[in-house]
Amino acid sequence: MKTKQKEIDKGLKLLAKTSVFVFITVFLSKIFAYIYRIIVARHFGPEVYGIFSLALIIFSFFAVFSSLGLKGGILRFFSQYMSRKEYSKMNFLLKYSSTILFFTGILFSILLFYSSEFISLTFFNEPRLIIFLKILSFLILLKIFSDFFLSIITAFQHVNASSFIEQTLSGLTNLLFLVFFIMLGMQTNSIIFSYVFGFVFVFIASLWYFKYKIAPKLSSQKIVEKDKLKIKSDFISYSLPLVFSGIVSFIFSWIDSFLVGYFLDVTQVGFYNAAVPIALLFTFMPTIFVKMFFPIINREYSLKNYGVIEEISKQVTKWIFLINFPFFLIILLFPETIIGILFGYEYVVAKDALRILAIGYFFFSLFLISERLLLTKGKSKVILYDLIFTSFINIFLNILLIPKFGINGAATSTSFSWIILSLLWFFQTQKFLNIIPFRRKMVTIFFASLLPFFVVLILKNYFQMDVISSVFTGIFFLLFYLLMILTTKCFDKNDFMVLRSFKEKLFKNSV
Numbered sequence: 480m481k482t483k484q485k486e487i488d489k490g491l492k493l494l495a496k497t498s499v500f501v502f503i504t505v506f507l508s509k510i511f512a513y514i515y516r517i518i519v520a521r522h523f524g525p526e527v528y529g530i531f532s533l534a535l536i537i538f539s540f541f542a543v544f545s546s547l548g549l550k551g552g553i554l555r556f557f558s559q560y561m562s563r564k565e566y567s568k569m570n571f572l573l574k575y576s577s578t579i580l581f582f583t584g585i586l587f588s589i590l591l592f593y594s595s596e597f598i599s600l601t602f603f604n605e606p607r608l609i610i611f612l613k614i615l616s617f618l619i620l621l622k623i624f625s626d627f628f629l630s631i632i633t634a635f636q637h638v639n640a641s642s643f644i645e646q647t648l649s650g651l652t653n654l655l656f657l658v659f660f661i662m663l664g665m666q667t668n669s670i671i672f673s674y675v676f677g678f679v680f681v682f683i684a685s686l687w688y689f690k691y692k693i694a695p696k697l698s699s700q701k702i703v704e705k706d707k708l709k710i711k712s713d714f715i716s717y718s719l720p721l722v723f724s725g726i727v728s729f730i731f732s733w734i735d736s737f738l739v740g741y742f743l744d745v746t747q748v749g750f751y752n753a754a755v756p757i758a759l760l761f762t763f764m765p766t767i768f769v770k771m772f773f774p775i776i777n778r779e780y781s782l783k784n785y786g787v788i789e790e791i792s793k794q795v796t797k798w799i800f801l802i803n804f805p806f807f808l809i810i811l812l813f814p815e816t817i818i819g820i821l822f823g824y825e826y827v828v829a830k831d832a833l834r835i836l837a838i839g840y841f842f843f844s845l846f847l848i849s850e851r852l853l854l855t856k857g858k859s860k861v862i863l864y865d866l867i868f869t870s871f872i873n874i875f876l877n878i879l880l881i882p883k884f885g886i887n888g889a890a891t892s893t894s895f896s897w898i899i900l901s902l903l904w905f906f907q908t909q910k911f912l913n914i915i916p917f918r919r920k921m922v923t924i925f926f927a928s929l930l931p932f933f934v935v936l937i938l939k940n941y942f943q944m945d946v947i948s949s950v951f952t953g954i955f956f957l958l959f960y961l962l963m964i965l966t967t968k969c970f971d972k973n974d975f976m977v978l979r980s981f982k983e984k985l986f987k988n989s990v
Contacts (some may be wrong), residue, residue: 513756618678717859
């Protein structure tokens with residue numbers, strides 16, 4: 480029992496200490512990304528912002544397809560090989576997977592380049608989209624190899640480095656080059672060329688770190704042919720469902736914006752994509768913890784420490800709920816203020832879409848841990864079937880609701896589908912791993928937050944709220960919420976241990 484608790488404490492401390500740096504890098508990346516989007520939305524207007532959003536969606540689809548799901552396979556198998564110190568297997572898998580990625584990257588770059596005109600004119604009747612897609616097609620190879628190197632770096636638990644390169648460096652370079660090109664007077668071309676330079680910087684940084692910090696650790700010792708065949712078989716059987724999962728997941732996530740562009744126009748895509756990135760903030764905390772969570776539970780799974788996996792999963796889900804729930808309530812109270820401050824009041828037409836999306840994304844944020852647990856169990860095919868099923872629901876509802884209700888119909892379809900997918904993952908985690916990743920304290924947190932919510936709701940209904948008063952009311956709500964959390968004793972011993980670890984890490988970094 481003491482050994483189990485020691486392993487739990489060790490895992491939680493590692494999560495906490497790593498998450499300090501990851502929090503900073505992800506936070507900065509979100510700031511840079513939002514400033515980037517805000518500049519595009521405000522400087523160029525909703526029409527160009529809509530074209531930019533569609534271009535990224537289409538580019539991402541081709542990039543996901545060309546990666547063949549190998550990124551997820553690399554992260555899983557490298558983590559497990561490393562726990563057993565099987566470095567020769569890692570070296571073989573590296574060469575095998577990189578060869579595949581090189582050829583698929585070139586193939587899909589060519590496909591995107593030559594299909595850009597057909598896609599732009601047939602689906603969106605938007606010729607300005609063509610140049611965006613043609614230039615982005617040259618970045619597919621850089622994108623998939625950057626992700627490839629970063630997965631290996633993460634598998635070696637160099638999470639701080641991978642997080643900085645993938646999150647902070649990427650967002651910062653995109654933003655700096657956007658401002659630079661706008662100052663040069665490049666107009667809309669400044670958007671696309673800023674992405675080009677951003678991808679180049681991330682690729683160079685990920686390649687450099689891999690070459691000098693990770694590659695020397697890999698063994699050049701040869702392995703027998705029988706082991707090679709086993710590695711290939713296991714790797715491909717795990718990764719291939721992930722490519723379909725990645726494609727289906729991508730369709731699931733972005734079909735709403737795509738169909739808004741198809742049924743409506745690029746301006747409505749621009750309005751809708753003022754709400755989407757705000758709703759995506761619910762993935763902020765899961766992203767921070769999952770960065771380290773997945774390698775840790777893979778290691779514990781290979782060591783058969785199932786009780787440790789369950790306790791860490793419950794604790795991480797509680798932290799996500801503790802942080803995301805007040806943010807969810809604030810969006811329900813002040814959607815127009817949030818959109819207006821970030822994107823401008825021209826985009827406030829998306830306020831109801833934001834409220835609806837917030838419901839689905841908040842729900843999804845609580846169950847992302849369940850998806851990672853299923854991947855650890857090797858249930859990538861199950862996740863694929865879940866995504867296919869819910870994607871059909873999402874597509875059907877979008878086709879049905881967008882023509883009638885516009886962007887609110889798209890938001891409703893997406894939120895409903897996220898909820899269905901999340902529930903599937905929850906019940907499957909219980910079935911395959913006998914884990915329910917929730918703490919009872921989450922119920923206390925829920926009820927503790929109701930009092931500050933209703934107080935602010937009454938204030939909002941009885942007093943005229945401008946931007947300044949809305950901001951101060953939001954701050955009041957957060958302070959009231961924190962007071963209720965402390966008063967109702969929602970923190971347990973694990974929380975206090977983690978807070979001490981945060982403090983130690985911050986103090987150590989400040990010295």
